[in-house]
Each structure stands twice: as C-alpha cells, then as structure tokens.
Amino acid sequence: MDIIKNEFLTNGYTKIDQLFDSTEVESLLVIYTSLLNDKKRTAHLRSDLAGLQNTDKTIERITQVMRPSLVEPKILNHIAYKKALDCAKKLLGDDMELDFDMLINKAPYTNTPTPWHQDAAYWINLPDKRAVSCWIALDNVYENNGCMWFLPVKDQQILEHTNLPNEGALYCDADTTNAMPVPLSIGGCTFHDGFTLHYSRGNTTNSQRRALIFNFRPKEMIKLERNQGIDHTGVRKQRS
Numbered sequence: 001m002d003i004i005k006n007e008f009l010t011n012g013y014t015k016i017d018q019l020f021d022s023t024e025v026e027s028l029l030v031i032y033t034s035l036l037n038d039k040k041r042t043a044h045l046r047s048d049l050a051g052l053q054n055t056d057k058t059i060e061r062i063t064q065v066m067r068p069s070l071v072e073p074k075i076l077n078h079i080a081y082k083k084a085l086d087c088a089k090k091l092l093g094d095d096m097e098l099d100f101d102m103l104i105n106k107a108p109y110t111n112t113p114t115p116w117h118q119d120a121a122y123w124i125n126l127p128d129k130r131a132v133s134c135w136i137a138l139d140n141v142y143e144n145n146g147c148m149w150f151l152p153v154k155d156q157q158i159l160e161h162t163n164l165p166n167e168g169a170l171y172c173d174a175d176t177t178n179a180m181p182v183p184l185s186i187g188g189c190t191f192h193d194g195f196t197l198h199y200s201r202g203n204t205t206n207s208q209r210r211a212l213i214f215n216f217r218p219k220e221m222i223k224l225e226r227n228q229g230i231d232h233t234g235v236r237k238q239r240s
C-alpha cells in the first residue's frame with residue numbers, strides 16, 4: 001500500500017489490480033444490472049453524461065445513476081464498499097467516509113467519450129480539499145471500451161469547465177499529451193484525486209463497459225456539504 005499511496009500523492013492517481021475477486025463481482029453485478037435496467041426506480045437519479053437526452057431519449061450512451069445505494073441500500077453490504085473505504089483511509093486519512101456512489105455504463109457501440117474534466121469542478125469549495133474517487137471496473141476495461149485516462153496533477157487549480165448540451169458532463173480544455181490510459185481487469189480499480197484531470201474514450205465494442213464509482217472525503221466536509229443542500233443527486237454544473 002505504501003507504493004500505491006506514494007503514487008497517489010505524487011501523481012494524483014493510482015490503481016489496484018484486484019480490489020475484489022471474480023466471484024465477489026457476481027453478487028455486485030446482480031444488483032448493478034437490476035438498477036441499470038430499472039429506468040423507473042432510478043429515473044430521478046439517472047441521466048446521460050453524453051448530454052443527448054433531449055435529442056434521443058431511447059438511446060443512453062453514457063448512463064449515470066447517482067447514489068444507487070439510495071435506491072438499493074443492500075448494495076452497501078458488498079465488500080467493494082468496505083475495501084474501497086479502507087483504501088481511501090490509507091490514502092488520505094482515517095476521517096474519510098463515503099460521500100456518494102454512482103454507476104456509469106457505456107453501452108455497446110455508443111462510441112462517446114467522457115470528456116476531460118476535474119471532479120472538483122462539480123463540487124462546492126470546501127475548506128478541506130481532500131477527496132478521492134475509486135473507479136471500479138465491472139468489465140475488463142481497455143482503451144476501446146472506455147478505460148480511464150489520467151494526467152498527473154500539477155496543482156489544486158480548477159480549470160474553467162463547460163457543460164455538454166442539455167446539462168451533460170462538464171468538460172475543459174487541457175493539454176493532454178502526457179495522459180496515460182489505465183486498463184483494468186474485472187474487480188480492479190483506480191483512485192484519483194478531485195483535482196486530477198481524467199477522461200475515457202467511447203465504447204466501440206459489442207459489450208457494456210460497467211463501472212461502480214465511490215467518492216470519499218472527510219466526514220466533517222460531508223456534513224458541511226449536506227448543510228448546504230449538496231447530496232450529489234442534483235443538476236450537473238460547475239460549482240468551483
């Protein structure tokens with residue numbers, strides 16, 4: 001874990017090849033798939049990061065469901081939540097807690113990139129800026145189906161971001177020459193800091209690219225957010 005922590009603190013991202021094994025993924029996928037297929041129960045938390053929902057509501061390219069554990073609390077019992085939290089504590093301190101979870105699926109042949117952005121642009125400005133996102137692969141991921149790409153963090157500056165149409169994902173302009181792809185096997189994960197620039201290519205393959213994502217930050221900062229009405233279920237816009 002020391003090497004991983006060092007890499008995270010130096011570059012703003014790191015990876016773990018196997019957070020949990022392929023038998024443990026099965027039970028997670030049962031819940032994940034039922035949420036992904038249930039447009040009714042997830043409607044208030046569901047959107048298309050591609051920003052195309054007003055032009056064609058039938059095809060979701062980059063399905064995002066925020067806070068899936070609000071709809072299906074039993075997902076919280078999966079070992080992924082505990083293991084990722086343990087890692088977050090090792091990376092950023094014992095006061096880390098789960099702020100929100102989300103699922104993001106790239107449907108087959110949708111070929112729609114998630115644009116370059118910093119997660120911190122979505123968030124309010126908090127006095128304690130420690131935050132880490134854990135992105136867990138539920139399929140084998142590689143460049144052609146949309147594995148994550150990262151640029152090492154330079155500083156805690158947030159670039160100007162703009163929404164894709166129809167309140168789609170935030171994006172920014174950045175020199176991405178030195179960006180690195182991080183392919184993963186099922187059950188592997190990446191960790192990235194809130195200021196780390198990241199993106200993923202579109203899915204050009206014939207199968208889904210499913211990811212479960214957690215965001216951890218200090219308990220006190222989650223309290224501050226909630227006091228300001230921020231619970232990560234609302235509209236996407238630049239807040240910082």
Ligand SMILES: O=C(O)CCC(=O)C(=O)O
Nearest residue numbers: 104114119135200211213
């Ligand atoms: O899954 C993706 O394509 C993007 C995920 C992402 O931006 C994030 O986890 O912060």
